[in-house]
Amino acid sequence: MESAAEIVPLLEILPAAEPSEAAPVVLAAPTTESAPSVAPLEKIAEATAATVEEPAAESKAETNGKALLPVETKKLPEPQPEQNGKEWKEDKDFNNVAEAEGQQKKLPYPKSVFFIISNEFCERFNYYGMRTVLVLYLSRQLGYAEDTATVVFHVFTMFVYFLCVFGAIVSDSWLGKFKTILYLSMVYICGSVLLTLGAIGPLNLPVETFTMLGLALIALGSGGIKPCVSAFGGDQFKVPEQVKQITSFFSLFYFSINAGSLISTTVTPILREDVSCFDDINCYPLAFGVPAILMIISVVIFVLGRSLYKMKPPAGNMVVLVSSTIWTAITTKCKEKKTNPREHWLDYADKKYERQLIDDVKVLMRVLFLYLPLPVFWALFDQQGSRWTFQATRMDGDMGSWDIKPDQLQVLNPLLILVFIPLYDVAFYPALSLIGIRRPLQKLTAGGILAGIAFIISGIVELNLEKTYPDLPYSQHIQLRVFNTENCPLTFSSNLLGAESFEVPQFGVYTNKDLYVANSWNLEYQISSSDPNCQLSNVGSQLLTQKKAWSLFVNPLNATQNTYWQEDFVDKPSESHPLVRTVANVPPQSTIVWKNADKGDIAYEQYANETLLTRVYSAKYDVLIDGVPVGSVDVHAGGVYTLLVKQNAQGGYDHVLIEVTEPNSMNILWLIPQYVIMTLGEVMFSVTGLEFSYAQAPPSMKSVLQACWLLTVAFGNVIVVIIAEAALFDSQASEFFLFAGLMFADMLVFMVMAYYYQPNDPNKKEEVQPLTGDAKTEIPPLEEGVENKGKDINE
Incomplete structure (x- = not known):
C-alpha cells in the first residue's frame, strides 16, 4: 500500500491561532496503500x-x-x-x-x-x-x-x-x-x-x-x-x-x-x-x-x-x-x-x-x-x-x-x-x-x-x-508441437536437426521443447501415415525463427493443404485467466461454443477454422458444435489449453483437452x-x-x-x-x-x-538572550477587535 499513517494529527493543527492566521498545513504521514497505521x-x-x-x-x-x-x-x-x-x-x-x-x-x-x-x-x-x-x-x-x-x-x-x-x-x-x-x-x-x-x-x-x-x-x-x-x-x-x-x-x-x-x-x-x-x-x-x-x-x-x-x-x-x-x-x-x-x-x-x-x-x-x-x-x-x-x-x-x-x-x-x-x-x-x-x-x-x-x-x-513455471524457448532454440486430429498416428519427417523423423500419436500431440535453430531455419517437412484408413500425405515448408514456440495443426477438413502453422503462446498468461483454443476436425463453417456449465452464459463462440487463443474464466465449460454437445472441460487460472475435437462413427464427437502450459498450482x-x-x-x-x-x-x-x-x-x-x-x-x-x-x-x-545519536531533550528550555539596543521586535498588527493573546517575546 503506501506507507504508514495516512493521518497523524500533528501539533501544528491543534494550537490556537489568531483569527487572522491559518495553522500551517500538516504534511500527513504516508499512507498504507489501503489503510493507514496511525499513532493513538x-x-x-x-x-x-x-x-x-x-x-x-x-x-x-x-x-x-x-x-x-x-x-x-x-x-x-x-x-x-x-x-x-x-x-x-x-x-x-x-x-x-x-x-x-x-x-x-x-x-x-x-x-x-x-x-x-x-x-x-x-x-x-x-x-x-x-x-x-x-x-x-x-x-x-x-x-x-x-x-x-x-x-x-x-x-x-x-x-x-x-x-x-x-x-x-x-x-x-x-x-x-x-x-x-x-x-x-x-x-x-x-x-x-x-x-x-x-x-x-x-x-x-x-x-x-x-x-x-x-x-x-x-x-x-x-x-x-x-x-x-x-x-x-x-x-x-x-x-x-x-x-x-x-x-x-x-x-x-x-x-x-x-x-x-x-x-x-x-x-x-x-x-x-x-x-x-x-x-x-x-x-x-x-x-x-x-x-x-x-x-x-x-x-x-x-x-x-x-x-x-x-x-x-x-x-x-x-x-x-x-x-x-x-x-x-x-x-x-x-x-x-x-x-x-x-x-x-x-x-x-x-x-x-x-x-x-x-x-x-x-x-x-x-x-x-x-x-x-x-x-x-x-x-x-x-x-x-x-x-x-x-x-x-x-x-x-x-x-x-x-x-x-x-x-x-x-x-x-x-x-x-x-x-x-x-x-x-x-x-x-x-x-x-x-x-x-x-x-x-x-x-x-x-x-x-x-x-x-x-x-x-x-x-x-x-x-x-519457479518450479511451476513453463519452459520457454530461449536464444537459438525453438519449441515444436504437432497437433493431430486424425484417428491414426502420423509420421513427420523434416530437415531439422533433432526432428528428422518422429511419430505423432493419433488424436494427440507431439512436443519437443528444445530444438536448435541458430537464427532462423527454413523447415522442409513431410507428413504421412501408414494407416490405409487415413490416406494422408502432405509436403510443405515453414520459416522458423529462434526463441519462439511453433505449432503445426494437422486437420484435413479444416485447412488448406491439410495443415497450418501458428506461432504459439506457451507462457503463463499475465492476467492469470486460462487461455483456450479449439482445433476441430469438422467443416470450417461449423460454430463452436463454450458455455459456462454453472452459469449457462456463453464464454466464447467461434467458427471451426479459427484457432486463436481466447481468454476465459477459470470454470467448467460445456462445449457444443452447431448445438450438438461435445463434452465438458475444466480449465484453471494460468493454464494454456488446446481442445482437439473430431467426429466419431456414431455421428457425435470425441474430444481431448491438451494442457500446453500447466495451470497455477501453488495456492x-x-x-x-x-x-x-x-x-x-x-x-x-x-x-x-x-x-x-x-x-x-x-x-x-x-x-x-x-x-x-x-x-x-x-x-x-x-x-x-x-x-x-x-x-x-x-x-x-x-x-x-x-x-x-x-x-x-x-x-x-x-x-x-x-x-x-545524542538525544534532544524537548523539555529543556533554551536560554533566550534579551534583546538590547535597537533590536526591537516588530509584532505584526492584529486585526481590529482581536485580543492579543500572545506573550511578549522577552518574557
Whole structure:
C-alpha cells in the first residue's frame, strides 16, 4: 500500500491561532496503500499538552532585519499562590486547562467537518481503487513487461509523495487550504477521467498517452491535497476549548480513510475481473470509472460545505523558511569560511535569521540524519502494489465457491493494521521488552528487519513458484508441437536437426521443447501415415525463427493443404485467466461454443477454422458444435489449453483437452505470511519512527519533519525504479533476496547511527538572550477587535 499513517494529527493543527492566521498545513504521514497505521490519538493529545504554539510559518516579525521563529505562546490561567490550600502548578495538564476554559462557553461541534470527512472517504476510494489495479492494467492492457509496469507504478507513487510538499507550500504560502484542495481536486478529476477514457477500447483513443497524462494529473492532485485536507479539518475547531472534539474528529477522519481504502481495495478488483465490457473479459473502464465518479462526488460534497467552513488565510510555510535558512548558511559559508569561521555551518545564517530558529534547525538536522537509511524500508513496503501483485497472478486463487483476485490480496495490509495496532501496546511491545527491545530506535530497527524477513519469505515462495513455471524457448532454440486430429498416428519427417523423423500419436500431440535453430531455419517437412484408413500425405515448408514456440495443426477438413502453422503462446498468461483454443476436425463453417456449465452464459463462440487463443474464466465449460454437445472441460487460472475435437462413427464427437502450459498450482494463501510480517514491521517502523521524531524535533520543526518523512517514501520508490530498470537478475526470487539484503545492511548502518545519536531533550528550555539596543521586535498588527493573546517575546 503506501506507507504508514495516512493521518497523524500533528501539533501544528491543534494550537490556537489568531483569527487572522491559518495553522500551517500538516504534511500527513504516508499512507498504507489501503489503510493507514496511525499513532493513538490520545498520545497526540498528550503531546499537544507540552506545547501550544503559533502557526509554524515564515513570520515577518523581524529583529534587526532578522527573520524570527514564530512566537511560542501559551494561554494559561493567571497563576495563583494557592488554590484550596495547594500550590497551583504551571505545568498543569493541558486538557484540564481546556476543560476549565470550556466551562465558560461550550462550543458546538462544527458541522463543516462532516463534509470534509465525506470528501476524504470518496477521494481515498478513488486513489486506492485506481492504484490497486494499476500494475495489472499496465501489463495486460498496455502490454508492458512486468519490469516496465513496475517502473511506471513506482514513478507514479514517487511523484505523489514528492508533490505532497508542493501542495503544503502552495497552501501555506499562496492559496490557502480551501482553494488548494478545490483546485487540485479538479486536476485530480481530470486525471481520473482521462485514465478511464483511455481504457475504453471502442473509443480508439491513444491509450498510452491518455494513461500517462492521467497518472501525471492524479499524482499532482492526490499528492497536492494529501497534506491539506486533515489540516483544513483541524482549522474548523477552536483550540484549546475543543481539544476533545478535535481528537474525535481525527478518529472519524482516520475511519473514513480506512473505510474508503478497504472498500475500494476489495471492490475494484471485482469490477475489473467479474464484469465484462466492450468485448473484453476484464472491465478496466469500470474499475477506473467508478472511483472517478466517487472523486467527482467528493468535490461536490466539499463545495457544498463551503458556507460552513472556517477559512484562514495562508500564513507562510516553515519548510520554505527552513530551506531558506539552510541555503543562506551554505552560501554565506562559501563566502566567509576563511575570513569569518564559525563553530557550526548553520551559524553562518545568523545575519539574517534569529538564533532560536538556527538552533532549532540544528536539532532538526540531527534528527533528519537518522532519516537517511529510511527510504530502503519504503522501497520494500511499496512493492506490495507491484512485485507482490505480479507474484499473486502466478498463483491459484481458487477457494472453491469464490476466487481471490491477485490484486485483491492487497486488502490484507489494512485489515492486519487494524488488528495489530491495538495489540502492540498490550502484547507485542511487552514481548519485545523481554528480549531487551524497549527504546524507539530499537523498535524501528526491528521493524526494518521484519521487512527484510518478509522479502526473504517472498523469495522462498518465488523459488517454489519457479518450479511451476513453463519452459520457454530461449536464444537459438525453438519449441515444436504437432497437433493431430486424425484417428491414426502420423509420421513427420523434416530437415531439422533433432526432428528428422518422429511419430505423432493419433488424436494427440507431439512436443519437443528444445530444438536448435541458430537464427532462423527454413523447415522442409513431410507428413504421412501408414494407416490405409487415413490416406494422408502432405509436403510443405515453414520459416522458423529462434526463441519462439511453433505449432503445426494437422486437420484435413479444416485447412488448406491439410495443415497450418501458428506461432504459439506457451507462457503463463499475465492476467492469470486460462487461455483456450479449439482445433476441430469438422467443416470450417461449423460454430463452436463454450458455455459456462454453472452459469449457462456463453464464454466464447467461434467458427471451426479459427484457432486463436481466447481468454476465459477459470470454470467448467460445456462445449457444443452447431448445438450438438461435445463434452465438458475444466480449465484453471494460468493454464494454456488446446481442445482437439473430431467426429466419431456414431455421428457425435470425441474430444481431448491438451494442457500446453500447466495451470497455477501453488495456492495464493501462501502469500499471507509475507504480508503479516511486512505489516508487523510497518506498524513498528512507521508509528515508532513518527513518535520518536515528534518527541525529538523542536515544536516549530514538526511540519518540516513531516515533509522529510514523506520524502523518504518518495526516495524509497526511486530505489525500486533503479533496481527494476537495471534488470540485474533473470529470477525474481534473486531480486527479492537482493532487497532483503539491502534492508539488513541498511538496518546495520542505522544501528550504528542510532548508537552515536545524542538525544534532544524537548523539555529543556533554551536560554533566550534579551534583546538590547535597537533590536526591537516588530509584532505584526492584529486585526481590529482581536485580543492579543500572545506573550511578549522577552518574557
